[in-house]
Amino acid sequence: MKVIGFVLNVIWLLFCGIWMAIAYAVAGIICCILIITIPFGIASFRIAGYVLWPFGRTTVEKPDAGAPSCVGNVIWFVFAGWWLAIAHVATSIPLFLSIIGIPFGWANLKMIPISIAPLGREIVASDEGFAGR
Template structure:
C-alpha cells in the first residue's frame, strides 16, 4: 500500500515538491552561509519523494542523551535563516500541492501528507528522515526512559 501511495504522490504533484526541495538542497550547498542547512534539506527531499513509510523526527528523539544547548541554539539560528531563504516558499508549494491533491478523492491521503511536510518545511534543521518503524521504536524508548 505504501508503494501505491508513494506513486500516487509522485504523479499528483510530488515530483514538483521534490524538485523544489532538490533545488533548495543545491542552492544551500552552493552558498557558503547555508552549507549547514544542506543535510536537513536533503533529509526532507527524501521525505518529499517517498512520504509513505518514512517520517521526519527530531534528532533528540533518536539520541536523547546528545542534548546540547549550544547545538540547539545554533539549530534555531539555522532554522531562522532557513525560514527566510527557503522555508516559506517550500511550505507554500506543499500547501498548494496538498490542496490540489485533496480536490481529488483519491488524492486526499497524499494531500494530508503534503500538509505535514509543509509544517516541517518551515523548521527542518535537526530533523532526520527514518522509517516509520524506527520512529515508533525511538518514541517508545523515550517514553520508557521518562517513566524510569
C-alpha cells in the same frame, strides 16, 4: 502493509512527490552554491528524499539538537522555509479537489513543519501508513 505503502508512494511520486522534490533540490543547490549555507543545502537534499518517498517514514526530533539548530531554523524559515511551505499548500489544493487525492493532500500538509524547520530533525522508518506528524 508494505505493498500498500509502495502503491501510495508510487501514486504520491506521480502526482506531487517529484515536483516537491525538485523544489527542495533547487533550494539545496542554491544553498550549496552560497558556500556558507551548505548545511542548509544538505538538510534540503535530505528532505527532498523524504518528500520523494514519504509513506512508511516520519520525522522525529534529534535529542542532541540545541540552540544552533534553532537559530539555523529561523534563518532557514526566512530564506527558504516559507516558500516551501507555500509550495506544499499550493500542491495540496488540487489534491483535495479529487476524492482519491484527499489523503495525499493531508500528507502534503503534514510535511509543512519539516519544510519550515528542518534542522534538528531526522527521518526514520515508521510503522504508520502516512508519514509526518
